[in-house]
Amino acid sequence: MKLRIDKAIYGGNGLARMTEGEQAGKAVFVPFVLPGEVVEAHVRASKKGFAEAALLSVPEPSQDRIEARCKHFTFCGGCQYQHATYDAQLAMKRGILEETMQRAGVRDLPTIQVHAAEPWGYRNRIRLRVEANRIGYNRRASHAFLPVEECPIAAPLLWQAVQALTELPLEGVAEVEFFTDAHESKLQLTVLAEKHLSQKRLTRLCEMLQQRIPQLAGASVVQADPRQRGHRGQPDESVEGHVAAHWGEASLPYLASGQTYRVQAGGFFQVNRFLIDTMVRIVTANHSGERAWDLYAGAGLFTAALMKNFAQVTAVEIGEASFRELAALTTPPHRAMRATTAEFLKRGKLEAPDLIVVDPPRAGLGTEVVERLIAISVPRIVSVSCDPATFSRDAAGLLQSGYTLAELHLVDMFPQTFHLETVAVFTR
Incomplete structure (x- = not known):
């Protein structure tokens, strides 16, 4: 069906209304659209009060529509707005906040x-899944594994570390988390292991990684709960857990607002x-x-x-x-x-x-x-x-x-x- 997008709503979708048939007026949620656009979409799920649709094409695009920077956009669950200019992103968020308050x-x-x-390279922390020595995030709207080759919202040092890590043996590793300071001078690694990862294996892994990424200052192994695996799988916040092994510095110094904080593995810090x-x-x-x-x-x-x-x-x-x-x-x-x-x-x-x-x-x-x-x-x-x-x-x-x-x-x-x-x- 052809739809005109009324507005952006919280969660990343645009809201449109059906215009024909018995369901005229019914709300339709469409991803990767912008307010004012006319799009062609396919309804993939119809519920009592709304329908969910997949975007097919944009015959009348907004002037705020741009090419996404990341090749994984629309497949990866991490980003929803790369198709919009940054000014348009801010305008959508402001409108969403106003309407939600009202x-x-x-x-x-x-x-x-x-x-x-700066809207790119801003994240100081990313967390990724590991499968068969491949590293990735979750696919959009699922817990399925998506191997990725880039992440332009991550600080460059983080992605350099990810690329280096894929060259190393990662048996038994379920997820990894990298955290860097604001100036990318130091790097912290947290390994979430499905089974016991010995101190010897951690030391060997870190020494090999440090040869490729000299900024690596410390690492910790956190025993992962298999029930939680993949429930994040995006560049999300850190995770609390039992630290089973350490290598190098136990915490990463982070200078912010004139104060140096010591951020330990599993500790929360703004991203x-x-x-x-x-x-x-x-x-x-x-x-x-x-x-x-x-x-x-x-x-x-x-x-x-x-x-x-x-x-x-x-x-x-x-x-x-x-x-x-x-x-x-x-x-x-x-x-x-x-x-x-x-x-x-x-x-x-x-x-x-x-x-x-x-x-x-x-x-x-x-x-x-x-x-x-x-x-x-x-x-x-x-x-x-x-x-x-x-x-x-x-x-x-x-x-x-x-x-x-x-x-x-x-x-x-x-x-x-x-x-x-x-x-x-x-x-x-």
């Missing part, structure tokens, strides 16, 4: 401030090497006082900046690897606590801080945490989110309790993909 009942939005940087300093500035600038809480603190990216402007910072993190980094970063009177945010907020008689920073996972804060934040009645909350739907839900709860949305930022941490990061400042 659908959650959030009106009178402040001006959305958009922050962007866009060009926008980390911007993110820290947006979250922490113009905030000061006696006490601050950094919840879902990770390795302490925001904690370090907050410690410069607050007399006491309490940083809360549950992940084992991230907490080790966080504990090393904080010194009295500042403190790190290993707990979930919900567990921390349940503790009785907490003295309310002047500021709370929250950076939850994709699932968002949830009703329980939002209610406890409301009960504390802190004057300022800065929320960092990587999912507009869960962020909008949480924001609606805060606004209904009397908070005001003072600032809203869209930080494009994931160019070429549908993912978008928001930073919001709520005040009472």
